Amino acid sequence: MFSGAQVSLYPMSDDFVGIILSAIGALDPYRPNFRIETDDVSTLIVGPPDQLFPAMRDLFVAAAGRGVHCVLAATVSRGCPGEPDDPICTPIADSRHDRPLEERVAAAVAHVEAAPRTGRIVAAQFSLYPLGSGHHMDEIYGCIEFLKKSGVFDRSKNFCTKLRGDAGPVFATLSEAFLRFGAPQGHVALDLKVSANSPTAL
Structure with missing residues (x-):
């Protein structure tokens, strides 16, 4: 399987370079398990x-911790048939894809409830x-059912x-949606935007 994300970080600040370079340090604990490549548009993980x-x-969270309005944009994919298998992309553990949707929904909700809090909304x-x-x-409707029970659902x-x-919990919810819905060895893609410290939060 091949799994990864193209990630772009946008701090709304004159010091955007400093904020981005400082935040990238938060990836250091993951580097032994990841291949990370950066260009002038995005970072591939x-x-x-x-x-x-x-x-x-x-x-x-590291970037948003500076208090400025910050946005993360990402395209996340697993199982893309156009990408070669990569040994660092280990199979999904405990996805329970052999179980009915309602059991997967319950397991996803439990994972979100156990997620650590960061103090950053x-x-x-x-x-x-x-x-x-x-x-x-069926997979999409099952995911929607999970989202409504996740505790962080805002609206459709x-x-x-x-x-x-x-x-x-928000990132845990995104992770559970990505991991538990769709065939375990099938191609699943997720398009994502995350915002913090927005001056126009609604």
């Missing part, structure tokens, strides 16, 4: 699918695309779902 969202959480909106599945709408929007709450 390739590695175990269950570590992608904790890494993005720590990166974002964020808003996020995302779209999940379980590709190549004959029952993809056109083309996406909005979440709001502490960054810990």
Whole structure:
């Protein structure tokens, strides 16, 4: 399997370079398990699918901790048939894809409830695309059911779902949506925006 994310960080500050470079240090604990490549548009993080969202959480919380309005944009993918298998992308553990949707929903909710709190409130909106599945709408509806029980569901929007709450449970919810819905070895993509410290938070 191949799993990874293209991530861009946008601090709304004259010191955006300093904020970004300082925040990147939050990825250091993940580097032994990841391949990380940066260019002038985004940073590619390739590695175990269950570590992608904790890494993005720590990166974002570090940047948002400076108090300025900050946005993270990411495209996350697993199982893309156009990418080669990579041994650092370990299979998804405990996804329970052999279980009925209601059991996967309950397991996802339990994981979110156990997520550590960061003290940083964020808003996020995302779209999940379980590709190549004959029952993809069942997976999407199951994910929506989970989101409404996650404790961080804000509302449904056109083309996406909005979440709001502490960054810990929010990123845990995103991770559970990515890991538990869609075929375990199928292609699943997720489009994501996260915002903190917005002057126009609604």
